[in-house]
Amino acid sequence: MVDAFGTDLGAILTRVSISADRMAPLVSLPISTGLPVRHAAAAPRRALCVAPRMAFRDDKPMGEGKSNGYAKLPKDVEFSPIRESQVSRAMTSRYFSDLDEFAECDVVITGAGPAGLACAYELTKRPDIKVALIEQNVAPGGGAWLGGQLFSAMVVRKPAHQFLDELEIPYEDEGNYVVVKHAALATSTLLSKVLQAPNVKLFNATAVEDLIVKEDDTGSKYVAGVVTNWTLVALNHSTQSCMDPNVVEAKVVVSSTGHDGPMGASGVKRLERLGLVPACPGMYALDMNSAEDRIVSNTREIVPGIVLCGMEVSEVDGAPRMGPTFGAMFVSGQKAAQIVVDKLDGQVAGAKKAQEKAMAA
Numbered sequence: 160m161v162d163a164f165g166t167d168l169g170a171i172l173t174r175v176s177i178s179a180d181r182m183a184p185l186v187s188l189p190i191s192t193g194l195p196v197r198h199a200a201a202a203p204r205r206a207l208c209v210a211p212r213m214a215f216r217d218d219k220p221m222g223e224g225k226s227n228g229y230a231k232l233p234k235d236v237e238f239s240p241i242r243e244s245q246v247s248r249a250m251t252s253r254y255f256s257d258l259d260e261f262a263e264c265d266v267v268i269t270g271a272g273p274a275g276l277a278c279a280y281e282l283t284k285r286p287d288i289k290v291a292l293i294e295q296n297v298a299p300g301g302g303a304w305l306g307g308q309l310f311s312a313m314v315v316r317k318p319a320h321q322f323l324d325e326l327e328i329p330y331e332d333e334g335n336y337v338v339v340k341h342a343a344l345a346t347s348t349l350l351s352k353v354l355q356a357p358n359v360k361l362f363n364a365t366a367v368e369d370l371i372v373k374e375d376d377t378g379s380k381y382v383a384g385v386v387t388n389w390t391l392v393a394l395n396h397s398t399q400s401c402m403d404p405n406v407v408e409a410k411v412v413v414s415s416t417g418h419d420g421p422m423g424a425s426g427v428k429r430l431e432r433l434g435l436v437p438a439c440p441g442m443y444a445l446d447m448n449s450a451e452d453r454i455v456s457n458t459r460e461i462v463p464g465i466v467l468c469g470m471e472v473s474e475v476d477g478a479p480r481m482g483p484t485f486g487a488m489f490v491s492g493q494k495a496a497q498i499v500v501d502k503l504d505g506q507v508a509g510a511k512k513a514q515e516k517a518m519a520a
């Protein structure tokens with residue numbers, strides 16, 4: 160079996176010891192079919208998992224021949240052949256397909272810090288809800304890669320340790336609080352669960368520059384989505400002209416952009432400029448005991464269509480900064496997800512009721 164580029168797929172199959180039926184999904188990929196890009200994007204991605212990424216000269220797929228838990232690495236590794244254009248298409252076809260699919264979604268979460276990630280994680284439990292997670296940084300995770308003052312350990316006050324339990328993140332129990340040995344362990348675990356979910360798409364290196372605001376039949380304003388741009392473009396508006404943004408429509412926006420900073424609290428700052436919330440006092444001086452409870456209790460839909468969670472809540476309410484303790488971020492994200500689910504389910508129920516009424520009339 161020879162593909163469009165003259166690659167002997169049969170020989171590769173033999174080398175990596177994959178049976179013909181397991182290979183079936185792979186041959187439907189653009190490698191051999193030459194399908195147009197659009198079809199390529201629709202090819203089942205799971206198929207990519209069946210073929211080990213590389214074969215060794217000793218004819219064993221990676222992972223075979225392990226001893227004592229260590230991979231027995233051969234002297235030479237021979238990677239399966241690929242064309243440069245295949246690499247390019249593998250990325251771009253999927254990305255543009257995602258942009259197309261997520262131009263309209265149920266929920267946009269702005270900011271992938273601990274609050275936004277916890278919200279996204281909760282929404283993975285509802286696979287029928289389509290979620291775009293937008294993060295201006297290349298690396299998602301916000302301020303949760305480290306503890307305070309750039310130390311490693313992450314302190315989580317009870318009862319937020321239940322979230323860690325659910326994610327199977329180990330910690331030391333200190334009574335009223337628990338300590339994860341490195342904040343990066345908590346964040347990477349949370350991130351990996353979110354990224355594996357089929358209903359969530361992370362668009363990183365993408366900044367939310369503005370909100371879409373509309374008026375309903377009664378003249379009340381509501382948020383209907385976000386305005387985005389590549390972060391590198393957003394940072395260069397003053398040096399170039401005509402760098403128009405993109406848009407994502409959503410039934411609900413969750414703003415979890417953190418406390419004020421170069422891009423932080425961008426959701427509430429925009430709402431303030433639009434006159435949709437009163438002047439933001441900014442976060443108050445630190446008091447861990449009151450800060451965490453207040454952030455969770457004030458997590459809410461602040462303007463129809465936009466829910467605030469995480470440290471952004473303290474910006475609009477003048478609530479105390481909490482410092483390097485992260486429990487409230489997780490629980491606030493969970494609460495935001497609950498508000499979102501109730502709202503979306505309420506909309507569905509309302510639409511059904513209206514339809515039934517119209518049918519009966």
Ligand SMILES: Cc1cc2nc3c(=O)[nH]c(=O)nc-3n(C[C@H](O)[C@H](O)[C@H](O)COP(=O)(O)OP(=O)(O)OC[C@H]3O[C@@H](n4cnc5c(N)ncnc54)[C@H](O)[C@@H]3O)c2cc1C
Nearest residue numbers: 270272273274295301302367416417422469470480481482
């Ligand atoms: C160095 C450091 C300083 C800290 N300072 C404080 C403090 O002063 N007070 C305090 O209470 N806690 C502080 N913390 C603790 C903790 O980091 C934060 O409170 C916690 O991370 C906030 O979580 P969050 O999810 O609300 O926001 P963050 O962790 O800040 O996450 C917000 C995310 O949103 C993204 N984002 C922001 N704007 C946009 C946009 N327009 N478009 C797309 N993405 C966007 C950011 O890049 C970020 O990833 C600090 C931690 C560290 C490591």
